Amino acid sequence: MKLFRPSILIIAISALSLFGFIAWANWAELDQIARAQGEVIPVGRIQLLQSSEGGVITEILVREGDEVEEGELLMRLDDVKPAAGVEETRAATAALTATVARLRAEAFDQPLVFPPEVEAYPEFAANQRQLYAKRRQALREQVSTLRSQLSLAEEELALNEPLVDSGDVAAVDVIRMQRQVADLRGQIVNAENEYFREVQTELSSAQEELVAAQQQLAQRVDVLEDTEIYAPVAGIVKNIRLTTIGGVLQPGDEIMQIVPTEDELIVEAKVSPVDVAFVNLGQEASIRFDAYDSSIYGRGRGEVVFISPDTLSEKGPSGQEVVYYRVHLKLDTSSMRTRYRGETIELQPGMTATADILTGENTVFAYLTKPITKTVEDSLGER
Missing domain, CATH: 2.40.30.170 (Efflux pump adaptor protein, beta barrel domain)
Structure with a gap:
């Protein structure tokens, strides 16, 4: 009986190991x-605070690492020039508002009443009241004069019309009187129409100017509000770019970052x-x-x-x-x-x-x- 040689045994064990490994590798x-x-x-991502208009730093209320609440004031910029711009535009807007109120009262034949924003500028209200009364008085006087002339013309016509049949007044004279009456009536209508037409034209123009002024006021108010920098979220202050009082921020400059803590x-x-x-x-x-x-x-x-x-x-x-x-x-x-x-x-x-x-x-x-x-x-x- 022959014994297995060691080499055959090694080959067999190796083959079994290889097949076993392949089987395991296909399973594992x-x-x-x-x-x-x-x-x-x-x-919510890190909040990047920027200066939309820029300005000179007048106060820095936080330091890097400070924990702040939502809406907390962080920095102030110089507001002298923006505040002056707002006041100037607000006054111009109030003046135009008073003008529009007066023209509407004229156009719709109503009493003159001013909105609350005009009351802060009594001189504007007084000027428009005076102009309102003056223009309406001028119209009344013009129409009154024409009505007086019309009354006389109608009276003259009424006296002369019966005399045509008797031959005491020529028919052509009566026709002239009738034409004069019609002409005066037309002048009264035209005077009133012309007045209201001019008022409507002025009103449209004033309303356009008022809309433009209101838009400019809103923009300048935004600029003024941007001089105070508030925290948009609760978080930790990070990367303050300028820490010097009197430092100048350019439009679009990064001011600081807020890392939200509640997110x-x-x-x-x-x-x-x-x-x-x-x-x-x-x-x-x-x-x-x-x-x-x-x-x-x-x-x-x-x-x-x-x-x-x-x-x-x-x-x-x-x-x-x-x-x-x-x-x-x-x-x-x-x-x-x-x-x-x-x-x-x-x-x-x-x-x-x-x-x-x-x-x-x-x-x-x-x-x-x-x-x-x-x-x-x-x-x-x-x-």
Whole structure:
């Protein structure tokens, strides 16, 4: 009886091991991930405060790191010139408002009543009342004169018409008198019509000027209001650009940033265009925060809640253009652990992180054979 030689035994064991490994590799699965660098941000994003009109800084009420409430005053700019512009335009608007009120009263034959904003300028109201009375009096006097002439003409006509039949008055004279009566009646109508026509023309012009003045006033009020900078949200003051009283802000200059404290924090990750086709809403992610050693604190969990519809680009560390998709991950840090009792995991906007987004699963065998399969596919496609 012959014994198995050691080489045969080794081959058999190796073959069995190989087949066993292949079987295991086809059964065992590994997670497929899309890895992306990211940053912790508030859902409402960091609020960038800018100066729309610019100006000279007269007061700075906060410092970097201060916690502020929504609507809290942060900075004041010099308001002398904007305030003067507002007062000048407000006065011009009040004058035009008084003019429009007077012309409307004339046009619709109504008593003259001024809106409340005119009452602050009694001289404007007095001038328009005087002009209202003067113009109406002039019309009344003109019409009264014509009516007196008409009355005399009608009386003369009434006396002479019966004398035509007796031949004491020529018919042509009566016709002349009738024409004079008709002419005077027409002059009265024309005088009133001309008056109201002129009033309507003046009213239309004054209303256009008033609308323009009101728009200018609104713009200047906005400029004046912009001399006081308020916090749009509750948060932490960051990156105050100018800290010098008397410093000059140019229009559009950044003043400071407010990092919201009441907003939920998320991770904004930059996913490569190569991986984005496999990233979908609702997918889970494992998140490693650079501020917390994952070997000590573990990892946080995340869920994909937003994928940008198009790519964005920015300059990389070496100056090259980096193209990526913006992906937002909802955070859950309950899986992270602390080193000692009482320690808490506190995330802050600006912390950097690495997100491993679970995009699927694949067998170990597929991972091992992927380079070979890809090479063969590429080779078969060549000419």
